[in-house]
Amino acid sequence: MADIVLIYPYVHRETRKVWLFPPLGQGFIAAYLRTLGFSVRLLDCTFRGTDWAITEAVREQPLVVGVYCMVTMREDALVVARALRERLAHVPLVAGGPMPSGNPAAFLPDFDLVMRGEGELVWAELVGCLGRGEAYTHLEGVCTLDADGSLRGAAKAPLIAKEVLTRMPMPARDLFDHEGYLAYWERTFGYTQTPVFTARGCPYGCEYCDQPIFGATYREHTVDQVMEDIEQALSAGYTRIWFSDDIFMLNWQRSLKICDEILRRGLKFRWDCLGRVDVQRKVFARMAEAGCDRIFFGIESGSPQVLRQMGKRFTPETVRQALHDANDVGIKAAAFFQIGYPGETTEDILSTLQFIPTLPLDYLSFTITYPLPGTKLFDRVVAEGRISEAEQTEWKRAGHNVLTYKADHSQIKLRSAIYAGRARFLAEKHLGWVGKAMGPAITIGTRLALSRMR
Numbered sequence: 001m002a003d004i005v006l007i008y009p010y011v012h013r014e015t016r017k018v019w020l021f022p023p024l025g026q027g028f029i030a031a032y033l034r035t036l037g038f039s040v041r042l043l044d045c046t047f048r049g050t051d052w053a054i055t056e057a058v059r060e061q062p063l064v065v066g067v068y069c070m071v072t073m074r075e076d077a078l079v080v081a082r083a084l085r086e087r088l089a090h091v092p093l094v095a096g097g098p099m100p101s102g103n104p105a106a107f108l109p110d111f112d113l114v115m116r117g118e119g120e121l122v123w124a125e126l127v128g129c130l131g132r133g134e135a136y137t138h139l140e141g142v143c144t145l146d147a148d149g150s151l152r153g154a155a156k157a158p159l160i161a162k163e164v165l166t167r168m169p170m171p172a173r174d175l176f177d178h179e180g181y182l183a184y185w186e187r188t189f190g191y192t193q194t195p196v197f198t199a200r201g202c203p204y205g206c207e208y209c210d211q212p213i214f215g216a217t218y219r220e221h222t223v224d225q226v227m228e229d230i231e232q233a234l235s236a237g238y239t240r241i242w243f244s245d246d247i248f249m250l251n252w253q254r255s256l257k258i259c260d261e262i263l264r265r266g267l268k269f270r271w272d273c274l275g276r277v278d279v280q281r282k283v284f285a286r287m288a289e290a291g292c293d294r295i296f297f298g299i300e301s302g303s304p305q306v307l308r309q310m311g312k313r314f315t316p317e318t319v320r321q322a323l324h325d326a327n328d329v330g331i332k333a334a335a336f337f338q339i340g341y342p343g344e345t346t347e348d349i350l351s352t353l354q355f356i357p358t359l360p361l362d363y364l365s366f367t368i369t370y371p372l373p374g375t376k377l378f379d380r381v382v383a384e385g386r387i388s389e390a391e392q393t394e395w396k397r398a399g400h401n402v403l404t405y406k407a408d409h410s411q412i413k414l415r416s417a418i419y420a421g422r423a424r425f426l427a428e429k430h431l432g433w434v435g436k437a438m439g440p441a442i443t444i445g446t447r448l449a450l451s452r453m454r
Helices: 024-035 049-060 071-087 098-102 120-132 178-189 223-235 252-264 281-289 304-310 316-328 346-358 376-383 411-430 432-451
Strands: 004-008 040-044 064-068 093-096 113-115 142-145 193-196 240-243 270-275 292-300 332-339 361-368
Touching: 004 024, 004 049, 024 040, 024 064, 024 120, 040 049, 049 071, 064 071, 064 120, 071 093, 071 098, 093 098, 098 113, 113 120, 178 193, 193 223, 223 240, 223 252, 252 281, 281 292, 281 316, 292 304, 292 316, 292 361, 304 346, 316 332, 332 346, 332 411, 346 411, 346 432, 361 411, 411 432
Parallel strands: 004 040, 004 064, 064 093, 093 113, 193 240, 240 270, 270 292, 292 332, 332 361
Antiparallel strands: 113 142
16 A cells, blocks of 8 residues: 555547657656655556546555646546545645646645645655644645635745755656557557656746746756666667657757767667757757657747747747758757747738748647746736636647637637648648649638638
């Protein structure tokens, strides 16, 4: 019977192909708690559902239960909490993860407490208090409700110092549902992939990006820690690695050290990562040599004006050069774009649609802008009266290319722009010279159509 039960409430219901990964954050927490002598059970609902997790949690009769949550998981997280409240009435329920960290009030009183920020050290303090029968409301990073319903303890947990982080264990991979993930990836993609963190945080301040856990910081695990974790992941049967850092090449000198160590150890695997465009060609070349297959770039717009509003520190010209450099050394380039950013004009949208065909892209992702709670963008649209109280809690709609705030253009116009951008990309990627001939015509037709839409 476990002292601590951690639940990952995501349930895979999608019919489209999506990347599914085990919960690394809870893996880190579990690994640290085990070094302190506590037993931990990790219940991943991805392939088994919330009913299974609830039954298993009750069977464990733990000291405490922790439930992770992102924006799109809130309903399932609350289902789990309400069921456990009935069946484990004496056990404290903890909500943690990005959404509880950014909006603790949305999880109280369904949970007894919300943990804000990085969890390892706060979890250790919390379990210690529970084991000794002491109060925990004084802990920094813990939020609860007072008797009058007011929020108590709004501060986030202090960030873990780098010198402490580098002495802590990497995630407890033996707790992950490898059987489920390996089968899903092989069935869906024909290969298997799992995530590895090499560093925490991102110091950049993009207006649309939320940083509720790691904040605007950058702290690295040691290269030895990273290599140990990579080898453990590969030994579980995976053939590819997804480096989950916000920006893998943020410290490009360190990225080169990881690449050198992969080569020195003779590890043969393909890997993908998130990256920025302001790196030198030699970095791409070494990454390719060490097995990098594809880099995902958060480009977001082809309009210089929109890029400045977002807080991006690059220009379309920098983007184009970087993607060509990556392609030239054998790395595929993937890109994320948004349509419908507040203040974006029709000409800005068209600039993006005309910019994309100039890039050597292997993969293209298009979304309607979603003002994520906790971001500067969300605060701006609230201040400008662009989002109602009801819309502020409409979490289910995130990621489904629907408008969740009062934008400058209609949803049909924005979705039409997305469909046109995808159509040209797919035509030019898969239809050879016919697609190349069709591409400009698609954009010309889109210009005419968008100019007539609200």
